[in-house]
Amino acid sequence: MSERMPRSAKGRRPAFFEDKALDAMVTMLLELTTELWVTKERMAALEAVLAESAPDLVARIEAWEPEGGARAALDAKRAEYLQTILRTLEAEFTPRAEIQKAQDDFADATLAEADA
Amino acid sequence: MITDLTHEMSMTASRDERARKSFVAQLRGHVLVNMADNMHRHYHDQVAPRYEREHGEPPADGPTVHKLMKEEDYFRFYSSIRYNAQEMVWRSVIPGIERNLESLAGKARSLSDRDVGGTLTLDPDFEVPKNVTRLDVHLAPGCYHSEFTDGDVATGAIYDQGLNVFAAGMMGEHLCDIGDSFSNYVRLRFKDFKPGRMLDMGCTVGHNTLPFAKLFPECEVHAIDVAAPALRYAHARAQALEVPVHFRQMSATKLDYPDNHFDLVFSSMFLHELPLKDIRRALAEAHRVLKPGGILLTMELPPNNQSAPYDSFYLDWDSYYNQEPYYKPFRDQDYPTLIADAGFGGDAYFETVMPSWGHSDEAFFDQVIHADGRFNDKTGRLTDGICWYGFGARK
16 A cells, blocks of 8 residues: 555554553454444445435335345355454364464474474 | 535545544544543542542642553543544544645645735745654644645645544634634723734644634734644635735744734644743743733643642643643643743733633623633533633733
8 A cells, every 4th residue: 555644643652551462452443443333324325325216225125134045145144254253262162273283283394394 | 423624625525534534523522521521430439539548648639640540441441542533533534635635735826826815934944843843743643744745735634624523513613713712802801902913823724813813804913833734724724714814934932023013922722832941932932022012812721730630630641642742841830930931020911711612602701701710620621611721911
């Protein structure tokens, strides 16, 4: 991304929490919250503009229920979405841990060979 | 809801940018009203009593309260959210300004030619002082002076549009509530006084200069700042709003005006951005250029020696966390002493707390500025029931 104007102020950002990770988390959470609001406002704009040509649009959206394949697709997307957000809490309990161990062993061996 | 500025130096933000600005403004409002109230209650109910049990007396000053509050999770969340919201104010306006960098500079050039009567005088040899170049004051990237294109006005636009988000509608359409309040204070408090020539020191985009020129149309209004792009923007903005003002690039510490030249020297939210030695110089210069009988009037933050310990701590937050390191050292001064040291006579000093002009009617405003002892915990705070604080002297 090429930017002509800086987006951040000079100088050290203060740490308010004992664990600096928490300060970083607050920033991420607030940026995420902002962008979620931006999306919600755009959705409201989308509905309002579409409703100008289809007056019953908002009611139709409200009443809409996915059927058949659409329902299955939404269920799958929701499961994937949750999995993505909560993945760090599950890392140790999924087969991924085993895969990760094999990967780590391989990487360690490769690096050891390179050092020798 | 934050809408685009209405004068010609404005530009159209994208739909998402408008949503982002409104969100950030509301986030700040939540922190400064809801969270601030909760934090004050938490201090009053738990932090202060605990300290008093241990020490046999309540916390004596702002720094003590700050030390205690730094250990409290509520203060940590309040501060981190407020700090992030401050960064996000600027981030909500910069991309749009960057997109319009050349067109804004072009618009400023053409507005300069409009027959309004205002002028702009920049000094190509001027050295911008370190308190501006070394710090991104208010966490604003690029501060006041950085330039990104020829004839740049970007930092002025960032300030104007950023303040529009920051103030969340509390400073009026043209963000000039301080100027409106203080110009009307002059009109109502000094009824015999009609300024023929005035100076605004540290005017930034001139938002608080213009109300004086409008209220006193016979007055020749000069305004100075150290930052060229902010001044170009200020000039274009004044031309667009058809208010004649003479903007010049100059330091308040070394005024290029003769002695006994002005009837009124004004500044707003300015002295607290200067190192103490420069505050002293600026006040001495103000005294020098004022005519006998002339008035110095500064809108400022209230002093720590008149604030309760919690209010001191609360207002000094900016000094620690908003890149305004001169803010607390200024508030720690005794203002009458600063004024006396600048050369004003012993009884020349006055101070005032006034309600926001935009949030009160003239009768109420007039009544309050003629009363004494009006300090409260809303003084100097951008929140409901805001009051402005000022001090000055008559030469």
